[in-house]
Amino acid sequence: MIIEWHTHVYPPEEAAADSRAWEGKNLGPAWDGRCPMTIDNVMDAHRRSGVALSVISNAAHYIRYKSDADELKAVQRWSDYAAELQAKHAGEVLGFATILPAAGPAMVKEAERAIRQLGLRGFFIHSNHKGIYPDNDAARPFWELAEDLDVPVFIHPPHAGIGEEFVGEYRLASSIGRPADLCLAISRLIVRGILEDFPRLKLVGSHGGGGICEVIGRMNYAYELQDEAYFLGSYAPMKIKHEPGYYLKKMYFDSVTYHLPAARMVLDTVGPDHFIYGSDAPPLTVLKPRAIQMVKEMHLPQDQEEKVFWRNAAKLLKLSEAELAKLHAKQSEPA
Numbered sequence: 001m002i003i004e005w006h007t008h009v010y011p012p013e014e015a016a017a018d019s020r021a022w023e024g025k026n027l028g029p030a031w032d033g034r035c036p037m038t039i040d041n042v043m044d045a046h047r048r049s050g051v052a053l054s055v056i057s058n059a060a061h062y063i064r065y066k067s068d069a070d071e072l073k074a075v076q077r078w079s080d081y082a083a084e085l086q087a088k089h090a091g092e093v094l095g096f097a098t099i100l101p102a103a104g105p106a107m108v109k110e111a112e113r114a115i116r117q118l119g120l121r122g123f124f125i126h127s128n129h130k131g132i133y134p135d136n137d138a139a140r141p142f143w144e145l146a147e148d149l150d151v152p153v154f155i156h157p158p159h160a161g162i163g164e165e166f167v168g169e170y171r172l173a174s175s176i177g178r179p180a181d182l183c184l185a186i187s188r189l190i191v192r193g194i195l196e197d198f199p200r201l202k203l204v205g206s207h208g209g210g211g212i213c214e215v216i217g218r219m220n221y222a223y224e225l226q227d228e229a230y231f232l233g234s235y236a237p238m239k240i241k242h243e244p245g246y247y248l249k250k251m252y253f254d255s256v257t258y259h260l261p262a263a264r265m266v267l268d269t270v271g272p273d274h275f276i277y278g279s280d281a282p283p284l285t286v287l288k289p290r291a292i293q294m295v296k297e298m299h300l301p302q303d304q305e306e307k308v309f310w311r312n313a314a315k316l317l318k319l320s321e322a323e324l325a326k327l328h329a330k331q332s333e334p335a
């Protein structure tokens with residue numbers, strides 16, 4: 001059985017919008033009337049690949065181009081639409097609310113509404129929003145809420161972040177800029193003590209963590225050496241009680257790397273209980289079979305492969321026994 005952790009949908013009016021017009025900049029993705037992030041594309045790829053359940057989230061690349069006053073409306077609109085899709089495709093689709101963690105009390109209230117009232121199953125946050133990273137003190141009420149609600153928080157890059165002035169060519173914003181921003185955001189959540197202060201958080205990194213599992217050794221020695229590495233700069237104020245790798249292992253990561261050695265490194269770093277299959281399809285709709293194949297090519301023992309393909313996701317999503325039984329029954333029906 002497969003649970004798909006990573007697919008994106010836009011509300012129809014955002015899918016129809018031409019991002020080239022935003023603030024006169026040509027930074028946003030230009031859909032030219034063909035935005036791939038639609039529920040129809042999700043369901044089509046889902047059925048063709050034999051997926052049992054797809055989690056839909058909204059990467060909301062458009063949100064950085066909204067005025068502060070319009071952000072909340074855009075967030076509410078997606079939550080309502082995600083709940084609508086969850087009801088329409090009951091048993092096949094679960095939705096995450098897209099939340100801006102540092103946007104103040106009204107946003108935190110909206111986050112609570114999305115879970116408690118609308119029944120969405122988790123939060124999607126950007127690795128940074130308008131230059132603010134989610135370790136910002138303004139985001140602490142959000143982290144408190146996420147821990148209280150006990151739902152997963154899926155951290156994912158926005159359209160562009162760190163170094164975006166250098167990634168405008170050759171699709172580097174997607175291939176390099178976004179993972180780099182995510183890696184930075186996760187490292188900041190660790191050293192700034194968010195995972196220390198909110199130990200029950202279920203934080204899930206997209207794209208295998210954007211390289212954080214490769215550089216974690218450097219983070220560890222930067223912490224461990226303290227005065228011996230004075231020339232690397234200050235480590236104050238100290239916010240953590242363990243080396244960064246300790247907190248990294250509390251996190252979960254999806255498999256969206258499209259590179260087998262990278263996926264193996266993530267799994268080796270955090271273990272099979274914290275590694276989750278995902279494809280990022282749509283928008284990368286044609287790549288979904290490749291994403292599934294890559295996990296198969298990891299040649300994991302069966303119990304581990306099951307964890308990666310669905311058991312870990314099922315646990316994070318808190319699927320009930322009844323929900324799981326339905327998914328299993330549906331999988332065994334002839335197509």
Ligand SMILES: [Zn+2]
Pocket residue numbers: 006008059156206280
């Ligand atoms: Zn994505």
